[in-house]
Amino acid sequence: MSINQALPFISTAIMLGFTIHVLQRFFVRRQLHFLFWGVGLAMFGAGSFAEAYLALAWNKWVFFIWYLFGAALNAAWLGHGTLYLLVRKKWVHGLTIMLVLGSLFAGYLMLQVMPKLDTEIFTTEKLISEQYGTKVLEAGKTAPEGAQTARATYRGQNVTVVRGLLPLGSTVRLTTPFFNIYGLLTLVGGAIWSAYLFWRKRVMPNRVIGNVLIASGALLIGFASTLTRLGYGQFLYLGELLSAILMFAGFRFAARPQPDEVPQSVPVAATD
Amino acid sequence: MQSVKMPDQNQKISKSHIPRNSLFFEKIVPSLLILMGVITLGLILFAVAVLIGIVHF
Numbered sequence: 001m002s003i004n005q006a007l008p009f010i011s012t013a014i015m016l017g018f019t020i021h022v023l024q025r026f027f028v029r030r031q032l033h034f035l036f037w038g039v040g041l042a043m044f045g046a047g048s049f050a051e052a053y054l055a056l057a058w059n060k061w062v063f064f065i066w067y068l069f070g071a072a073l074n075a076a077w078l079g080h081g082t083l084y085l086l087v088r089k090k091w092v093h094g095l096t097i098m099l100v101l102g103s104l105f106a107g108y109l110m111l112q113v114m115p116k117l118d119t120e121i122f123t124t125e126k127l128i129s130e131q132y133g134t135k136v137l138e139a140g141k142t143a144p145e146g147a148q149t150a151r152a153t154y155r156g157q158n159v160t161v162v163r164g165l166l167p168l169g170s171t172v173r174l175t176t177p178f179f180n181i182y183g184l185l186t187l188v189g190g191a192i193w194s195a196y197l198f199w200r201k202r203v204m205p206n207r208v209i210g211n212v213l214i215a216s217g218a219l220l221i222g223f224a225s226t227l228t229r230l231g232y233g234q235f236l237y238l239g240e241l242l243s244a245i246l247m248f249a250g251f252r253f254a255a256r257p258q259p260d261e262v263p264q265s266v267p268v269a270a271t272d
Numbered sequence: 273m274q275s276v277k278m279p280d281q282n283q284k285i286s287k288s289h290i291p292r293n294s295l296f297f298e299k300i301v302p303s304l305l306i307l308m309g310v311i312t313l314g315l316i317l318f319a320v321a322v323l324i325g326i327v328h329f
Contacts, residue, residue, distance in 0.1 A: 181316055184315055185312075188312045195301070195305055198290075203289055212301065212304055219308060
């Protein structure tokens with residue numbers, strides 16, 4: 001096993017510790033944002049572990065976990081926790097119902113597609129995020145090195161496709177951007193907004209720094225994933241590890257106990 | 273009545289407030305927040321472009 005292949009296992013261990021830490025807080029304080037963060041972090045850890053496993057061997061249920069939890073759902077659940085922290089309104093419960101139903105629906109769609117996986121093309125030579133989806137090869141473009149192509153009919157047209165595990169036009173893939181846009185907006189946007197609020201009020205420097213770390217960690221994994229899908233997969237595992245470290249550090253930093261707010265001056269009766 | 277600062281509590285104030293004239297908090301933090309906001313917006317627009325089929329990803 002190379003160092004690069006070992007990195008996701010380290011990320012998984014960090015995420016496991018992070019998840020336990022956050023869920024412990026939920027059981028003590030009973031605040032919903034800890035629950036959603038805990039579930040989101042568990043999904044992140046499961047996705048990270050699945051990715052590491054799939055770099056060594058094939059298992060269709062590990063792939064199920066990787067796609068559903070690692071690629072589709074985790075950012076949305078993490079971000080929803082941030083929304084619960086920032087917005088104490090009833091409509092957030094409505095969004096919770098939508099998120100839960102949407103996640104169940106994505107799980108159902110994923111189960112539907114499992115018998116149709118093109119497992120023949122799976123290889124441990126490539127990252128799972130470089131081989132999971134079947135893509136249409138645009139006219140005039142050549143397939144990436146080592147990729148397998150085939151002819152297929154898509155939307156009434158005869159096209160050449162680069163074969164991937166999930167069939168062309170899988171409905172489950174259409175759900176992923178919705179979850180990820182929502183996750184990006186709430187997790188990163190929420191952390192930036194929190195940092196800005198504390199910065200503007202000039203209080204809680206630990207929360208300013210903590211939220212900056214959380215936002216940068218979340219952005220880093222977004223970047224690493226985007227680079228992977230553009231063909232630069234060598235940064236993914238390192239990006240995941242740094243993201244896990246940054247978010248955990250940010251959370252610990254933001255949650256660090258601070259001295260109570262005290263007035264700038266204390267009125268004292270002058271008796272003399 | 274007269275306002276008198278309490279030395280032991282002033283120490284606490286400095287820990288829970290952003291220090292004045294700090295280069296990190298005055299320049300670096302706001303720049304980072306703006307930069308991350310712009311990147312987030314860019315990523316969201318990119319994801320929307322993928323969703324509606326403008327960018328094939």
